[in-house]
Amino acid sequence: MADRLPVAVDAMGGDDAPKVVVEGARIAAERYGLPVLLVGDPERMGDTGDLPVMAATQVVEMGAEPASSVRALKDSSIVRAAEAVRDGAASALLSAGNTGAAMAASLLRLGRIKGVSRPAIAVPFPVRGSTPCILLDCGANADCRPEWLVQFAVLGTVYSRERYGVARPRVGLLTIGEEAGKGNSLVKEACELLEEGGWAERCGARYLGNVEGRDLLTGVADVIVTDGFTGNVVLKSMEGGYAIFEAAVRETLRSTPEVAATAPVVDAVLDPLFEGFDPVRTGGALLLGTRGVSLIAHGSSSAIAIANAIATADELVAIDIVGSLRASIANDIEANTDPGS
């Protein structure tokens, strides 16, 4: 552990930052033994224990316009955290703050892996009894070109294999019908490119063709590609639906004295189930395609969720996810007559 660089944590990002983020960082360091670098305003961070702190006096607020904020606020915690990775002071970046700002700071300070047209946000969806299904792009690129979706397929394949050990990831294209030709104009064009299939052979994927929204949680696919608008809407719809459903079940199970009396027995089995479904606890969305690990946690992350995300970031560095992505993209581009935009 001594030779491992710390994970740079944006202490000022998150609904309850810096308090909950600092708590999470301390759990990661003190309980899990992980190296952590806190980046933020020392005046506001409270008790940081023995953790190293990198001072940053500014904050990009949750609602702020990402790109201009990142350009203007050069001493903001998210920008300084990204610079720590760029400068070799940290191994990876974690933020639970403004997603767009985390993305912009990562893009501007870390840069793209050579050959990557557009980095994408990859989110693992929990599949019962199996490895997660990775959906990308979940919001980095609202408007996409068809060839970007092919590259997302390659990035997602590498992520599924390297992080979850899926030997030959099954990749689907998200659309509104299983037959080829179903979808909007972007999907129809992407469908043709994906079906050429050379990319799948080169990166070791199995291309499934079209999949539908219902396939996200069924274990049919390991990777599902879509544009960043659709992906983000689906992600937030599913998170919202899940939260409402869990709350309704919990409330209903207290709605009469008779059913409330079953709580000790019922909660003992339902609590672990709910934990497995909860998107907040899955450990963050990864920005795939930047030269460095940049993990984005949910704004409402608890201290434990932050600690788990730090562990995930540390693990992604340990398995050299960026090196694997770089190798696959280089391989794909070498074989491809069109080197991309």
Add this chain to the structure above:
Amino acid sequence: MADRLPVAVDAMGGDDAPKVVVEGARIAAERYGLPVLLVGDPERMGDTGDLPVMAATQVVEMGAEPASSVRALKDSSIVRAAEAVRDGAASALLSAGNTGAAMAASLLRLGRIKGVSRPAIAVPFPVRGSTPCILLDCGANADCRPEWLVQFAVLGTVYSRERYGVARPRVGLLTIGEEAGKGNSLVKEACELLEEGGWAERCGARYLGNVEGRDLLTGVADVIVTDGFTGNVVLKSMEGGYAIFEAAVRETLRSTPEVAATAPVVDAVLDPLFEGFDPVRTGGALLLGTRGVSLIAHGSSSAIAIANAIATADELVAIDIVGSLRASIANDIEANTDPGS
């Protein structure tokens, strides 16, 4: 009831058609006292009781290409059912078969309400303790023009008020951030048109601006507009997620003998909750904008779901939903310098 026209039911459409559909039609007629016309192949329909039958020898299969099938199969049940409405032999059309074919048959045989650029599929999402939130378009138009979304807002407003009694429906634009300017290029253009606001005043809506996927079930909005690709993906993701979640909860509540023993008490409160969430039981998606009521039920609808959808179709005719839509669109177009495409 004697002066009421029957609902034309596509007996051959649905995962378990014609058996389950005929069962549902009989429940609607025999238990609810609703007038029903069964359309399909008399040889295959089994015991239809006292129900009137309109013979149609062909079937558009579930996976078939909609537009060409509807053109080619002139004696198919879905085409004959739509003609029954057009010709005044039925009041409304219900199909649990190929959604695209139901849409194509409705468009070709019923036609559009004057001034409607593109009919849209409207699906009510259940909101706990409130009236449903209507999402449209859920799949009629995979690629949309910005001005169509404004018209969807008008159609959805009328539907919310006439069917659910919401006096001044709150309408949101589905996107990936609450601030104006967040979204893909379609949403950005639609956002500008929607914010002009004249449409809302004319049809009696309150425009909320941007909403996110999580707002579908929270009761924040009564109507949410989106393109047919995004809407269909969200609908299927939510349906799929819901089904997985319900199954997981039910299975977990049988996973040990101790928790299984609580079943009588627990199921008594959970069953009604699950019923309220179940999209299959909400009574169908309505094609808004055609000259006649065309209701599309889920392919996996049970007999009871079919009977409920027939009741919904009958109710939509009774409240003259088509007349209200026609009046609002005419009013909107009269006031608008640009009469639309």
